[in-house]
Amino acid sequence: MNIQRWIARRQAKWQDLDKLLQRAQQRGIKSLNAKEIATLASLYRSVAADLARANTNQIGQTIVQELQALTTRGYSQIYRGSRRQELRGAIDFYLWKLPQVLRETWGYTAVAFGIFLIGALIAWWFAWQDASFMSLVVPQSMIEKVRDRHQLWMGSILGTEPFAASSIAINNLSVAFRMVGGGILAGFWTIYALFYNGVLIGAVATLVGQNGLAYPFWAFVFPHGALELPAIFIAGGGGLLIARGLLFPGRYRRRDALRIYGGQAAQLVMGIFPMLLIAGAIEGFFSPQEVIPSPFKYLAGTGLFILLILYTLRRDVPEERLCQRSQEIPSSYIKNA
Structure with a gap:
């Protein structure tokens, strides 16, 4: 060379x-x-x-x-x-695009919440009518602790906050991802997961209510539940969106309907990811702290939920960052277009 x-x-x-x-x-x-x-x-x-x-x-x-x-x-x-x-794309998505997607898909989130609520009401009804029903849903150790010792189980988190927060966040993310992915099974897994979680919450709420521990229990749930539960409903709505594309493509070809509704579901997953991480941190470090007065926990949870609603309703999108609506579909996706 x-x-x-x-x-x-x-x-x-x-x-x-x-x-x-x-x-x-x-x-x-x-x-x-x-x-x-x-x-x-x-x-x-x-x-x-x-x-x-x-x-x-x-x-x-x-x-x-x-x-x-x-x-x-x-x-x-x-x-x-x-x-x-x-x-910049990520920042714009969370500032402007995600609230728009949440508004566009609110009907699916509402249906997911309705399925969850039905499960909770059924559990509440049967738990009050038949004492043996509780043992079918709630672990016996939890029943004995609440019924016999009049204690809640959240104290076990204290002293292990970092581990508990990460474990809770990972578990919640796993549940949410399964709910979204369950849509590909015609939505049956999504519906089952929402209903089952509703039954579980309903049974636990009835257990603490029967034993006079409802106030401290909901004081624990409110701070992180203000983000965690809506995130689960949003994930359920994402699964229902995928099921809608699979079962009821309407004027679209099925593969294009899956692409459209699956794209919206993917955006919802991106949205709930930070919500569940924050909720896990709150549940690990804030919710179980006995030194924090219960009224303050209720106030914190209510404030977080109001902020979430205001975030979802925001519409002041700057002109230069105005996103196209996700429902503006290429004409090639429509049958006989």
Whole structure:
């Protein structure tokens, strides 16, 4: 390999990349047009290959250092811009797009809540009518603790807050993801999970109510439940959306209906992820603390729920960030379009 000839042949590309990078660094990557950005990316790959060859052939420390500096600058401009766009996209999604999707799919969330509520009411009715029903749903150890010792079980969290918070968040995320994914089974698993969780909550609520512990129990539930329960209903709504696309595609082809409603379900999953993480942290670190007065816990839970409602109802989308409605479907998706 003739080193001097190779350098002379490649040096023009290095200089071209250096000029583009200087412009990008001085004026920002947006100062380059589409063709220049494509050229920048191509030159970056070419110079990165030259750096690898220079290292392999031990061309010289000066050339290697110059190429390293050039590729480092290129990487910074190309990938930093990409990361910034991804970050801006995520921020815009949570600030503007998610509330819109929550409003568009509120009917499915309401149906999910209705299924949950039916399960809770059935459990409440049977638990009051037949004492043996409780043992079919609630663990015997919990029944004995509440009924015989008049104690709640939340104290076991104290002293293990970090572990408890992470375990709770992981469990809730698992339940939510199964509810959404259950939609692909024609929604049967989603409906079952919502109904079963309603029965469980209804039975536990009846147990503590029968033994005079309803006030401290709901004081524990309110702070994290203000986010956790709506997140579960939203996840259930996502599963019902997928089931709707599978069973009732309507004017769309079935694969396109699944793409449309599945896309909305995916957005809902992205939305409930931070909700469940925050709820897990609250349940681990805040809800079980006995030093915090119960009225303050009720107030905190109520405040969080009001904030969630206000967030869902926000509509002041700036013009430059106005998102297309998720229901604006390409005409090619519609049958006989």
